[in-house]
Amino acid sequence: MAASARRGPYICGVDAAMDVVSGKWKSLILWELHNYGTRRFAELRRGLPGVSEKMLVQHLREMEEDGLVHREVYPQVPPKVEYSLTEHGVSLNAALAALGEWGAERMRRIGAEKVVVGTVGAAVPVRR
Amino acid sequence: MAASARRGPYICGVDAAMDVVSGKWKSLILWELHNYGTRRFAELRRGLPGVSEKMLVQHLREMEEDGLVHREVYPQVPPKVEYSLTEHGVSLNAALAALGEWGAERMRRIGAEKVVVGTVGAAVPVRR
DNA sequence: TGCCGTACTCACCTGGAGGTGAGTACCCCA
DNA sequence: TGGGGTACTCACCTCCAGGTGAGTACGGCA
Numbered sequence: 001m002a003a004s005a006r007r008g009p010y011i012c013g014v015d016a017a018m019d020v021v022s023g024k025w026k027s028l029i030l031w032e033l034h035n036y037g038t039r040r041f042a043e044l045r046r047g048l049p050g051v052s053e054k055m056l057v058q059h060l061r062e063m064e065e066d067g068l069v070h071r072e073v074y075p076q077v078p079p080k081v082e083y084s085l086t087e088h089g090v091s092l093n094a095a096l097a098a099l100g101e102w103g104a105e106r107m108r109r110i111g112a113e114k115v116v117v118g119t120v121g122a123a124v125p126v127r128r
Numbered sequence: 129m130a131a132s133a134r135r136g137p138y139i140c141g142v143d144a145a146m147d148v149v150s151g152k153w154k155s156l157i158l159w160e161l162h163n164y165g166t167r168r169f170a171e172l173r174r175g176l177p178g179v180s181e182k183m184l185v186q187h188l189r190e191m192e193e194d195g196l197v198h199r200e201v202y203p204q205v206p207p208k209v210e211y212s213l214t215e216h217g218v219s220l221n222a223a224l225a226a227l228g229e230w231g232a233e234r235m236r237r238i239g240a241e242k243v244v245v246g247t248v249g250a251a252v253p254v255r256r
Numbered sequence: 257t258g259c260c261g262t263a264c265t266c267a268c269c270t271g272g273a274g275g276t277g278a279g280t281a282c283c284c285c286a
Numbered sequence: 287t288g289g290g291g292t293a294c295t296c297a298c299c300t301c302c303a304g305g306t307g308a309g310t311a312c313g314g315c316a
Contacts, residue, residue: 010235014155014224017231022150024304027142041263052305057264077312078262088234095230096142102223103145106216107138152274169293180275185294205282206292 017095020066023059025051027096030085033069034093038084068092145223148194151187153179155224158213161197162221166212196220 010016021027025048032047033039039047045056060083063069068089074080085093138144149155153176160175161167167175173184188211191197196217202208213221 010231011156012159013228013230013232013235014159015231016235017227018149018155020231020234021146027146028139031140031142042261053264054266054306055304058304073263078314079264079312081263092230095226098223098226099145100141102141102220103138103143103148104141106148107141107144170291181294182276182296183274186274201293206284207282207294209293 017092020063020068020092021096023062025055025059026063029056029059029063030068030089030093030096033083033085033089038082041081041083044083063089145220148191148196148220149224151190153183153187154191157184157187157191158196158217158221158224161211161213161217166210169209169211172211191217 010019021030028048028051029044032044036043036047041056041060044060045051045053048056060069060071064071066088067086070084070086072082072084074082138147149158156176156179157172160172164171164175169184169188172188173179173181176184188197188199192199194216195214198212198214200210200212202210
């Protein structure tokens, strides 16, 4: 798994940061947690249309290992687990903001369509 | 190839930017071109220890398509091709700077070793 | 009585990112 | 005379990120 191959020797800071963010859904998880503060597993799954449960678990575990997210388990039935950003997760998000700006401008340049999900916009019509 | 699957619908700006930077060597190519201004193909290959020629060509082509790098061919023998950053490449690099800072601090936190290459330091003593 | 929801784990499979090694056309230098 | 350097292309291969679908223990609800 990525967790074992990671923490390898990095070439520069960008390299080290990319290692932590690389993963199809990680930046989206970061956004989601940033926007809502705290989210339960099923809420994240619904907020990220297309993600498989396996990948969501895997990415969340890796991000927890990396100290980006905090995992709070409530010992009750049915199970309840809440995820939130740690201090490092918040600062990473801040560092990603500049990249997000650049990406948004690129989308404007190339005229890429933006898929509407329940992340920022609240309305969630699309589900596949 | 990535070039065909790209420009897909993006979920947010970070997503769009990551699409352009994702690729094992792209951020390093960006750094290399940023630090040296202009580099020939073989110089890049030597500056990025471990990169395969195929991947270097492929990534450079994709980055050219994305408007990040400029490719200047001198019609002479032996062939000479010079790569440099475009305006968009420069601004992307600036956006990556914050991420680089974060990554550098993460490396300090986890005590990751940093492989020394002639990339960041301006002074370029080491080359393998 | 049986289906839904919660938060997972496990086994299996596929596609594509990335690596390897050879080939090319030409010139320079020892 | 031939070996190395230039900037590639092409065919082939490996490996793993990520997807699919099933299973689990338990409670609530119709």
